[in-house]
Amino acid sequence: MxxxxxxxxxxxxxxxxxxxxxxxxxxxxxxxxxxxxxGQPSQKSLTFEQRKPAGNAIEQSSSILKVPSENRFLLTPLDKIAIQDFDTPAKSPASPRLEIPPAIKYDDDLSLDVLKPGSKMFVDSTHADKTEMLFSEFAPLFLTDPDFETAPPLNPPILRRPLAEFGPPQIELEAEEENLFKGSLLTYPHEAPLGYTGPSGILPKDAQTSSHFVPVEDRWRSGFPDWDRYDKEQPPGIDYPYEHGRWYDPYNQNYLKGDFPILGQHLFMNFTGELESVQEFRQLPVATSPFESTVDPFSDPFFGDPNQYFSSNFFLLSFELFHGNAAFKPIDWQFKMTTAFNVNYLDTNELAVVNPDVRAGTTRQDDYFALQEYFFEWKMADLSPHYDFVSARVGSQQFVSDFKGFIFDDVNRGARVFGTRLANRDQFNIILFDQVEKDTNSQLNTFNDRKQNTLIMNYYRQDFIYPGYTAQASFHYNHDHPDFLFDNNNFLARPDPVGVFEPHSVEAYYLGFSGQGHIEKLNVSNAFYYVFGNDSMNPIGGKAQDISAYMAAVELSYDRDWARFRTSFFYASGDSNPNDTTATGFDTILDAPNFAGGEFSYWQRQQLQLFGVSLVQRESLVPDLRTSKFQGQSNFVNPGLLLFNIGMDFDITPKLKMITNANYIMFDDTEVLETYTFQDDIATAIGTDLSIGFEYRPLLSDNVVFEAGIATLIPDEGLKDLYGKYDPFTIAQVNNPQLDPLFSIFVQGAFVY
Missing domain, CATH: 1.20.5 (Single alpha-helices involved in coiled-coils or other helix-helix interfaces)
Structure with missing residues (x-):
């Protein structure tokens, strides 16, 4: 070159x-x-038009802003700019309008607008120079290319809120631009929070001074955008996220259900209302009046009409006040109070059933109001950084001592210390009950002292040997003092009106090991208890007794899709010699086992009377021969029980479940029954218990639950020996009593707010 x-x-x-x-x-x-x-890459194009009105009117500028890029941004000067929607045909219908008022006019409301690709914005201003600065080449509304790629649109969109994924663009303002927008702060949309939040009890402490820090005082009531998940305008009956609650909605987040604090950040209230109604038709062996006339003339069989109707209705109101962080950590303190009102009705077809006085007739209606629960709980100490704690609770409270409720399940007056260890892998309980007397017909608590003390200690270990299997070791101590009591129906409750009639004390110590969980694909539930102690004067044995008895139970089940196949076994030792000084029949304290059919089983649901005591108690398995589970005393001179169970559970739909069970039941030893009834050669076979039940949850929650069940007990030789009839009575039929199958049908509904 x-x-x-x-x-x-x-x-x-x-x-x-x-x-x-x-x-x-x-x-x-x-x-x-x-x-x-x-100092930055090339900018996207921005076009606007400016037109000045004619005449002597106030000088204004009208501009059209087009943002063709995919960028979205937020700009809200508090004292300069207010963005609203107008529908003015003279301008542009339904277009966003940006208004810059005079300097003497201020708008303190927080506002938000989003400029999307191709949107138009009309600006009216009395300051033409400011308008030109807003839309000049280096104005803050002039956006740069982002350093990232635009995300593809989501279908369906998760959130319609802008900047949720990418964040606002970083805009650097010149000195004159900072003066223009002096006092402008970054704000967020004021969207309604989820649920029924109630009034906020949180006072603001921090004021926003810059866009780098936006204080959120009430973190519980953060807003959420509306989201029509399926673009169907949210018709009822379809599951939708982010639902706005109502005060009468107990399922979604609710101020009245402990989901939002009522005062400050940590004080919550939980109000619960419950209506539970049970309607039951049943057949029970009922003895006719021994001396007085019967309901029907010429009714000479010893056992009369077994048909009965029973109704029980509970109304409960519960108020709970607690301090903490809801579900995020153990509560600091808690106060709870529950009132209960019960109305019950019984209709029988024989005299001396509702009351020993036959003049009381065959029906009974009763009601009772009780303060069922009342306690105060506080956290005494934190045991580890993993939210392990130890707390104390004093007052009337509910407690179940093991997984299935084999020994103790009740609401009563007591003091409890409980907590967790090793990041909640271990749990422990120590509780002492000074029990109160129960109302006879409703089983609600009274304020009368029961003269019975119960101490329970247990320790749980999760992932014991096998992952998913939880083991429990427990100790129970029950001391029932001597007492004399007639119940509300004028029947003798303590001591038992059999054998030697004398008030006596019972001291029993239970050592137990139980577990529940799964081992690989096999679901396992097991329990073993050994009880020892003494009875100062057993009414059937007629003398003091040393107690030595045991119980074992195991349930194995396997889940296959929507069906569960179960098999169970239960054993309670019986007393083979009621005339010695060792009581080997197993009995409980206050049991309510959910085992082998539970409330759907005839044997567990019904209370079979046998002269002055009950062969088996309502919601119990063991044939303990005591007057009442709640008002009578434990009796360890009893025949014991063997139960073999097979069952299947079917989740027919997410709302409907079917439970089926077949139990074959036997006495362990009938020597006690022979002594008690003055009979010889009572067979051990009780019979076959068949049941089918349904649970229906129309709202897919426990707020509304309906249950129905039908069960029958097909008697075998042992039950016929106790309750059979001889029609007609002849010497040839003395060893062949007749007893028809016994049925029970119930319908139960629970409505919980």
């Missing part, structure tokens, strides 16, 4: 190549210099 006189030799290849390289270097230098000057 020849640079003299600006002449280039085009025939020289070397000159041509050098010239091209020079041009390329100059071009790159210009590009780099341009980036250094602007």
């Amino acid at each position: 020849n640079y003299c006189n600006g002449i280039i030799d085009w025939n020289n290849d070397e000159s041509l190549t050098g010239y091209l390289i020079t041009i390329l270097v100059i071009a790159l230098s210009v590009i780099m210099l341009s980036e250094d000057i602007h």
Whole structure:
């Protein structure tokens, strides 16, 4: 190349190549210099039109802003700009409108607008210079290319809130621009929170002074955007996230259900209302009046009409006040009170059933109001950084001593210390009950002292040997003092009206090991208890007794899709010699086992009377021969029990479940029954218990639950020996009593707020 006189030799290849390289270097230098000057990549185009009105009117400017990029941003000057929607045909219908009021006019409301691709914005301002600055080349509304790729649109969209994924663009303002927007703060949309929040009890402490920090005082009532998940305008009956609650909705988040604090950040209230109604038709062996006339004339069989109707209705109101962080950590303190009102009705077809006085007739209606629960709980100490704690609770409270409720399940007056260890892997309880007397017909608590003390200690270990299997070791101590009591129906409850009639004390110590969980695919539930102690005067044995008895139970089940196949076994030892000084029949304290059919089983649901005591108690398994589970005393001179169970549970739909069970039941030893009834050769076979039950949850929750069940007990020789009839009575039939199958049908509904 020849640079003299600006002449280039085009025939020289070397000159041509050098010239091209020079041009390329100059071009790159210009590009780099341009980036250094602007400090950012090239900007997207921004177009607007400005028109000034004619006449002597106040000078205004009307501008159309178009944002063709995918960027979205937020800009809200508190004292300068207010963005609203107008529908003015003279301008542009249904277009966002940006209004800059005069300096003397201020708008303190927080506002938000989103500029989307192709949107138009009309600006009216009395300050033309400010309008020009807003839409100048270097104005803050002029956006730069993002350093990231635009995310593809989501279908269906998760949130319609802008900036949720990418965040606002970083905008650097010049000095004059900062003066223009002085006092402008970054704000967030004021959207309604989820659930029924109630009034906020949190006072603001921090004021927003910059856009770098936006104080959120009430973190419990953070807003959520509306989301029509299926684009169907949210018809009822379809599951939708982010639902706004109502005060009468107990399922979604609710101020009245402990989901939002009522005062400050940590004080919550939980109000619960419950209505439970049980309607039951049943057949029970009922003895006719021994001395007085019967309901029906010429009714001479010893056992009369077994048909009965029973109704029980509970109304409960519970108020709970607690301090803590809801579900995030153990509560600091808690107060709870529950009132209960019960109305019950019994209709029988024989006299001396509702009351020993036959003049009381065959029906009984009763009601009772009780303060069922009342306690105060406080956390005494934190045991580890993993929310392990130890707390104390004093007052009337509910407690179940093991997984199935084999020994103790009751609401009563006591003091409890409980907590967790090793990041909640271990749990422990120590509780002492000074029990109160129960109302006879409703089983609700009274304020009368029961003269019975119960101490329970247990320790749980999760993932014991096998992951998913929880083991429990427990100790129970029950001391029932001597007492004399007639119940509300004028029947003798303590001591038992059999054998030696004398008030006596019972001291029993239970050592137990139980577990529940799964081992691989096999569900396992097991329990073993050994009880020892003494009875100062057993009414059937007629003398003091040393107690030594045991119980074992195991349930194995396997889940296959929507069905569960179960098999169970239960054993309670019986007393083979009631005339010695060792009581080997197993009895409980206050049991309510959910085992082998539970409330759907005839044997467990019904209370079979046998003269002055009950062969088996309502909601119990063991044939303990005591007057009442709640008002009578434990009796360890009893026949014991063997129960073999198979069952299947079917989740027919998410709302409907079916439970089926077949139990074969036997006495362990009938020597006690022979002594008690003055009979010989009573067979051990009780019979076959068949049951089917349904649980229906129309709202897919426990707020509304309906249950129905039908069960029958097909008697075998042992039950016929106790309750059989001889029709007609002849010497040939003395060893062949007749007893028809016994049925029970119940319908139960629970409505919980």
